[in-house]
Every structure is written in structure tokens, then in C-alpha cells.
Amino acid sequence: MEIEVSLKIHQEDILNSFTEKFKFESPEETILALIQNSLASGKREDIFGEDNMQCSSGCFNAEPCVKLHVKPEILNELLEIFTSYVSEDYDSDEKRISKTIRCMIEYYDQHQNEMKNVS
Numbered sequence: 001m002e003i004e005v006s007l008k009i010h011q012e013d014i015l016n017s018f019t020e021k022f023k024f025e026s027p028e029e030t031i032l033a034l035i036q037n038s039l040a041s042g043k044r045e046d047i048f049g050e051d052n053m054q055c056s057s058g059c060f061n062a063e064p065c066v067k068l069h070v071k072p073e074i075l076n077e078l079l080e081i082f083t084s085y086v087s088e089d090y091d092s093d094e095k096r097i098s099k100t101i102r103c104m105i106e107y108y109d110q111h112q113n114e115m116k117n118v119s
Contacts, residue, residue: 002069005031006062006098007105014109015066022115027066034104035070039077041114047107048085048100062098 007015015027024030038047070078075097082096090096108115 001072001075002067003075003094003097004064005066005068005101006064006095007066007102008062011062011102011105012065014105018105018108018115028068031066031068031101031104032070034108035074035078035101037114038104038107039074044081048081048103050085062102 012027015030018024018034019027019030022030022033024033038044041047075093078097078100079093082100086096086099090099
């Protein structure tokens, strides 16, 4: 299934930095690796907890920038995470998934030492 992920400008910069630093082929590949690592890490509370999932500013102004092909079961898992950790509502599943991915990017920006597990 294809979705369009919306990011804030600084998150695009972080994503591009990760793509270069960890030698991924594309930002799309980087996001897929972040998703895989986040779901397998056992650190959901750290990654998606209240401090990370609360919007600091501009969440509803994030712009579409990356198209991803993701398996439906992964999309469902990302939606479950959103439902478990976010109190505000977004008007589409694509925006809910984007919010969840933005939290992953923010978390790994602050915890780059954990990026060694991303492959």
C-alpha cells in the first residue's frame, strides 16, 4: 500500500542526514528502516510516550514529502501505536501514520547511538 508521509522541514533535514550518515539509498528506505527498528525495539514507551507524541508546534502544517510502500499489517500496527499514544485526532490515516513516523524521526535524532541497530 502506498502512503504519502508528511514531515516538518526540520524533520526532512534529519531524515536526509540519516540517509547520508547511514548510507541508505533514499529517504524512503531510511523511514522503512526506522519503522522496522522502532517496532522491533521494545522501546515503544520511550519512542512514542507522551513527551514525544505531544505536538510541540506545526503538526497540522507538516507537508507531504515522501511516498512509501508499506505492507498493510505494518500500517495497521502504526495506526495502533497512534491510537495508544496520541490524544488529538487527525483527519486521515495517512496523517496519523505521518505523526507516528515524525515521532520516530525525533526520537532517533536524540538517540542516534541506537541507530546502529537500523539496517
